[in-house]
Amino acid sequence: MDFDLIVIGSGPGGYVTAIRASQLGLKTAIVERAELGGICLNWGCIPTKALLKSGEVYEQLSHLADYGLSSGGASFDFPKIIERSRGVAKKMEGGVAFLMKKHKIEVLFGVATLEKGAPAPKVTVALNAGGKRTITAKHVILATGARARTIPAIGLESDGDRVWTYRDALVPKACPKSLIVIGSGAIGIEFASFYRALGADVTVIEALDRILPVEDEEVSKAAHKAFEKRGLKFRVAAKVTKLSKSKTGVSVALEAGGKAETLIAEVAIVAVGITGNVENLGLEALGVTVDRGHVVTDGHGKTNVAGLYAIGDIAGPPWLAHKASHEGVHCVEHIAGLKPAGLTAPIPGCTYSNPQIASVGLTEAAAKAAGHEPKVGRFPFRVNGKAVAAGEIEGLVKTVFDGRTGALLGAHMIGHEVTEMIQGFVVAMTLEATEEDLMATVFAHPTMSEAMHESVLDAYGRALHI
Numbered sequence: 001m002d003f004d005l006i007v008i009g010s011g012p013g014g015y016v017t018a019i020r021a022s023q024l025g026l027k028t029a030i031v032e033r034a035e036l037g038g039i040c041l042n043w044g045c046i047p048t049k050a051l052l053k054s055g056e057v058y059e060q061l062s063h064l065a066d067y068g069l070s071s072g073g074a075s076f077d078f079p080k081i082i083e084r085s086r087g088v089a090k091k092m093e094g095g096v097a098f099l100m101k102k103h104k105i106e107v108l109f110g111v112a113t114l115e116k117g118a119p120a121p122k123v124t125v126a127l128n129a130g131g132k133r134t135i136t137a138k139h140v141i142l143a144t145g146a147r148a149r150t151i152p153a154i155g156l157e158s159d160g161d162r163v164w165t166y167r168d169a170l171v172p173k174a175c176p177k178s179l180i181v182i183g184s185g186a187i188g189i190e191f192a193s194f195y196r197a198l199g200a201d202v203t204v205i206e207a208l209d210r211i212l213p214v215e216d217e218e219v220s221k222a223a224h225k226a227f228e229k230r231g232l233k234f235r236v237a238a239k240v241t242k243l244s245k246s247k248t249g250v251s252v253a254l255e256a257g258g259k260a261e262t263l264i265a266e267v268a269i270v271a272v273g274i275t276g277n278v279e280n281l282g283l284e285a286l287g288v289t290v291d292r293g294h295v296v297t298d299g300h301g302k303t304n305v306a307g308l309y310a311i312g313d314i315a316g317p318p319w320l321a322h323k324a325s326h327e328g329v330h331c332v333e334h335i336a337g338l339k340p341a342g343l344t345a346p347i348p349g350c351t352y353s354n355p356q357i358a359s360v361g362l363t364e365a366a367a368k369a370a371g372h373e374p375k376v377g378r379f380p381f382r383v384n385g386k387a388v389a390a391g392e393i394e395g396l397v398k399t400v401f402d403g404r405t406g407a408l409l410g411a412h413m414i415g416h417e418v419t420e421m422i423q424g425f426v427v428a429m430t431l432e433a434t435e436e437d438l439m440a441t442v443f444a445h446p447t448m449s450e451a452m453h454e455s456v457l458d459a460y461g462r463a464l465h466i
């Protein structure tokens with residue numbers, strides 16, 4: 001055996017897994033066909049956060065007078081915004097390269113395919129630099145991630161010019177004047193928020209009856225209102241039937257409430273979900289069970305083929321970087337003979353729009369559907385002192401408890417920097433906190449986090465400031 005472990009794919013699933021493997025004393029190799037850090041660092045989570053920060057600062061400049069300030073007027077240099085975002089991604093990629101070296105992980109740049117082997121499949125790498133290398137290991141972990149789902153039959157696929165997926169939307173030559181975003185999940189909403197902040201005329205089309213449909217209904221409604229206030233337009237319960245291109249832009253045919261309609265814009269972004277990278281890996285020949293674009297695994301990342309594991313996006317939802325890292329660490333600890341706890345830890349979800357949305361656990365509706373008798377608390381930021389002082393009064397914190405046991409079932413937030421605050425509730429849920437534990441916790445004053453405490457108190461009729 002050349003290695004104890006070969007990891008295929010170096011996104012936040014793969015590279016974190018490789019580091020943990022090295023910490024556990026496993027001789028590890030990682031294969032990457034493109035950039036270290038995968039989609040998250042290079043074409044997803046990180047560069048979009050850089051763009052969104054530019055948009056947010058630019059938006060704030062138009063509110064300077066609210067803070068008793070003035071300046072010479074705001075303007076932006078679009079290529080420089082893109083350049084900064086690329087620079088941030090490059091820096092993080094360099095960080096992963098450093099970590100691979102530090103942990104003595106061998107990096108092979110190339111495309112990996114699997115062949116039958118024992119105790120694990122053999123891995124042949126068509127090296128980017130030319131030539132092939134076949135390597136063997138006791139264990140192989142697939143962490144090849146996912147890509148944008150496209151629907152070519154109705155024109156929902158990137159042409160890199162008028163129709164974009166997230167990759168194109170990160171590096172356009174110019175800021176479009178008008179934009180149609182198809183899909184109101186995290187990807188659609190983040191790009192809609194960024195381009196709107198720079199002044200584009202943006203319409204978001206969502207097939208379901210509300211935007212951000214996985215979020216709690218109240219938060220989803222509050223988000224709709226907050227985005228509309230910023231000039232975003234929405235078509236919900238509207239299904240795209242055809243996207244056509246012209247020299248000057250796109251036209252999107254949709255059906256809403258039984259009526260057909262056509263919208264036009266300079267550019268369209270397709271954000272209708274993602275699909276696992278299961279192709280061209282040799283999975284069929286090995287007989288790996290694949291279901292609707294993802295590899296089927298047991299509770300520890302093991303596939304039905306000896307020595308072969310899958311973690312992260314390729315192993316199915318939720319398609320989130322932190323879930324991939326968590327699964328990878330769990331999988332490799334299991335391989336190393338440790339007994340990691342099951343994969344039951346609550347997984348937060350964050351959308352970095354303006355305002356931000358963050359949640360963990362069950363929505364109120366899901367709690368009811370699961371048979372709980374939920375006790376629900378709410379607290380708006382508009383009566384929180386720190387929020388008023390910061391001029392960030394939009395949004396609320398909502399908490400959902402089990403009425404019988406007091407267990408925290410879920411937390412849902414919309415507002416300024418709630419993607420940072422949610423972690424408090426994630427820790428609470430992971431430690432199985434009850435309403436009593438949370439009520440007895442001291443929250444620093446003045447902080448926006450006090451709204452979290454108040455939301456808990458409100459669920460039990462004890463809120464102090466409403």
Ligand code: NAD
Pocket residue numbers: 182183184185186187188189190205206207208212213238239240271272273274318319320349350351352
């Ligand atoms: P998504 O599945 O979250 O949202 C896609 C949306 O498109 C859905 O609401 C769906 O109803 C709608 N849709 C599908 N077909 C449609 C049609 N023909 N017309 C109109 N609407 C249609 O997918 P996404 O936003 O592309 O994101 C992909 C994955 O990546 C998600 O799982 C997401 O959680 C993850 N992600 C997370 C973050 C983050 O954590 N901030 C950021 C980006 C992506």
